[in-house]
Amino acid sequence: MERVALLRTSGRRILQRCGRPRPLVPAASSGPRRRSISSSSSFSSRGSPSLPSRSRLLAAAAPLHCAGRYWPPYAPGLARRLSVPAVSTSPSPVPHDTDDVHEYAAKLGFEKVSEQVIDECKSTAVLYKHKKTGAEVMSVANDDENKVFGIVFRTPPKNSTGIPHILEHSVLCGSRKYPLKEPFVELLKGSLHTFLNAFTYPDRTCYPVASTNTKDFYNLVDVYLDAVFFPKCVEDFQTFQQEGWHYELNNPEEEISYKGVVFNEMKGVYSQPDNIMGRVSQQALSPDNTYGVDSGGDPNEIPKLTFEEFKNFHSQFYHPSNARIWFYGDDDTKERLRILSEYLDLFEASPAPNESKIMPQRLFKEPVRIAEKYPAGQEGDLKKKYMVCTNWLLSEEPLDVETELALGFLDHLLLGTPASPLKRILLESGLGEAIVGGGVEDELLQPQFSIGLKGVSEDNIEKVEELVMQILKNLAEEGFASEAVEASMNTIEFSLRENNTGSFPRGLSLMLRSMGKWIYDMDPFEPLKYEQPLQQLKARIAEEGSKAVFSPLIEKYILKNAHRVTVEMQPDPEKASRDEAAEKEILKQVKSSMTQEDLAELARATKELKDKQETPDPPEALKAVPSLSLQDIPKKPIHVPIEVGEINGVKVLQHDLFTNDVVYSEVLFDMSSMKKEHLQLLPLFCQSLLEMGTKDMDFVQLNQLIGRKTGGISVYPLTSSIKGKEDPLTRIVVRGKAMSTRVEDLFHLMNCLLQDVQFTEQQRFKQFVSQSKARMENRLRGSGHGIAAARMDAKLNAAGWIGEQMGGVSYLEYLRDLETKIDQEWDKISAALEEMRKSLFSKEGCLINITSDSKNLEKSGQHIAKFLDSLPSAPSLETEPWLSRLPSTNEAICIPTQVNYVGKAGNLYQSGYQLNGSAYVISKHISNTWLWDRVRVSGGAYGGFCDFDTHSGVFSYLSYRDPNLLKTLEVYDGTSKFLKELEIDNDALTKAIIGTIGDVDSYQLPDAKGYSSLMRYLLGITEEERQQRREEILATSVKDFKEFADAVGTVNDNGVVVAVASPDDVEAANKEKAIFSDIKNCL
């Protein structure tokens, strides 16, 4: 099931509060999930060719910083591996007969404010105002079938009780027309949505949906409109309790505890040092306006929120007068307005727009310093675990579009690639392990700039700050190298023209961009039109030189700007347990203040809430949520063209797809020709290829050359089980893209990386190790479910073992060990890297995948031939089998956290289960009903779900930011019984089937289609098999659920358990059940 994978990079300022984990699968791919676990170093990180720019104006790709309500599963839709959806990228002009539309709009009470043709997205955009209420509507018409709707309210909080966030969760729990527990979940189960989520920002709340199916799209729109304007939660105290907070007391003898989905979600957020740093920085930069408090909710403050305040907040701000509404895509623009008027006409104008205005923060006269403690573990040297970040609020007034664009450009020059000077020099200084702070951030009212380091020694904190200032001062004085400017320019232009938003709908990316201005009553069209300001900026750079453009910006906005806040974060190994104890103390006092009657009443209320949560909605209520019928579903899987040919004896797969003149290519090599002992070096080997330099070019020059000539190159390992085979799939992937005129350069540069890079940079290698270590530690806290999943896989199959060696706890242990050895053993390491290159890169183990239109495919042939000619030949490939596993014991991985990640998994194929398409439907159903209700709704975890890896047969349960441990395991073990006793009517079954097809047919841009087709080829999934699985999905019956019950039942006794959890919870669990035989302290 896909619940959307987007998210912020670590260390960015926290813009929103759901702080979801980074997507583990890169947006642009839908490869097997092994890849995501074994490698986070793909397109979406490090150098980040597909997301090169970090500021709104430049962000052609998915916004890096919008966290949603529902966390993504660690692999989006296993089903999607089998198929891919249609995509429309044809460049035809937009049809419009606007006169007719405006007349119709006027009749419905909408006044046209402005109409503009936006060439950049081949659209016509009309801004309307609903006359009666003042609601503003942007209607964007084009030929993109991936239609998007969004409604956004300005919701500035006055305190940190998390009202906006709790409300964001709660309005989706039933409404006037859809009076069931969670219409949102019904939509997740049974719609073809390509996007469905909600986000809380510091000052606004967004509700976006997307679908390629028009009927489905309007269903989604209606459920969302009804939810925001007429939610049940404002009358239903229990929803507030469930999503926000409540006291839980199962019987009067026990201790009282806090429960609530947002409460636990935010406890997770407050356990992560990077998040704490981002929050503290933002609050300290703007102490006088709404950004001085936390819209997501501080776990210490959330229990102060009353139901009364919660209701008032809704009636004040969730009003059409305070709304901005967005429609985008190829649907009928009249229908959009008709649907809207039905809702908007029910309201009168309100004073909300004035009450929700965001006041600017006045700039400081003096810099400020702040120190804050964060919960650290006992591992390692605490003195070296400090973090420091310097932040600036750049301006009191909004900036003009050209300045903003130039600042975005400057940001890319400073930090956009590993070769960018601010990033490079900070890391080379050895003062810290990894960068924190996200550079320029311009999605809020006033732009900010942040930069710092983590893994810093206590006595180096001031040095970091001084170095930051020194680097910026030097850059202002000396300017940037012209190659660097050219590289940034090409990267940004490439990204804007490619407009590759991965799995994130393009229309939503545009909406969020536009909203960055619109929400502050500025021009919503302006952010959509980058072409003219970009050309102006280019012309200025050409005429005046880059120094004349960028140096004054650095001077004015950073060096001479006194509104500077330096945040120092101190590791505190006692903080987690102290916070825990403080919470217990408060709860103890609450209990002692209660009479026996009060306690009895609380126990009764606890039970009543649980009963309500566990009682399914009646079928009549469920019927209220509109759904498609099976007739609306295409019977055939989505076709991706593939032609398997050969060039110079090497297999070449070609996908003839329209790509707007971009050529995408993957070059794969067989990993199994490498010595087993080198496995854990592989991720660092990949990074070295990209970031070490050759004989003729240092890595900065090499990096700039890649930036100037291509849209980016990445190198990463790929592993997966193959169904029915013992040996896993193991490849190294070199992935790149370029405009069709630069294909020769692309292959030349790939060749250069593979053959000419020299493994001689000891200091850089050291940096790679400490950065990787910092990244792994961050994942352990923020994506513990991914770490647990990898660990379980490593116990259950060979591909999982390989992945864990290169991306799990084993890898973290390896990195820590390696870090201490580099200086003594560098010659050995360098020789090993060289040996790896020799064994990996040869014509014999090579496969090429290429995606573009037929003309470009044909033209590329000669460049591929040349590339292959230059590859060495290996007379005989020596391959070693990769069949290791970790011992299949139950394991606890202890980290300083207030919430846990609990996993359990087993291999269904080994218990005799034969794959049937119904397994997709059933696993999705288990996640959306049983696990959602028990682990999240009544358990209070932020999430709980299962995943069936059909390649390996591993079925895993996972929970996310979970206050429980043993209780969650009991829920997992109850799954089989749940399925056996399940009564599912036809409507519910149809919904489950349609939702599964939605996953299987998930929306993909052409590069992702070509990549998916490659994966199917490698995994041996034929078109016949895809068709068969689809038919099985469509034919799923109640009988299949019962049969699957036996299969998952085998996990109860044969499965392995891995929990990433707090030491206290692990100890308590072992006292009660002696469940964990292995306990590891990892942080």
Ligand SMILES: [Zn+2]
């Ligand atoms: Zn949330």
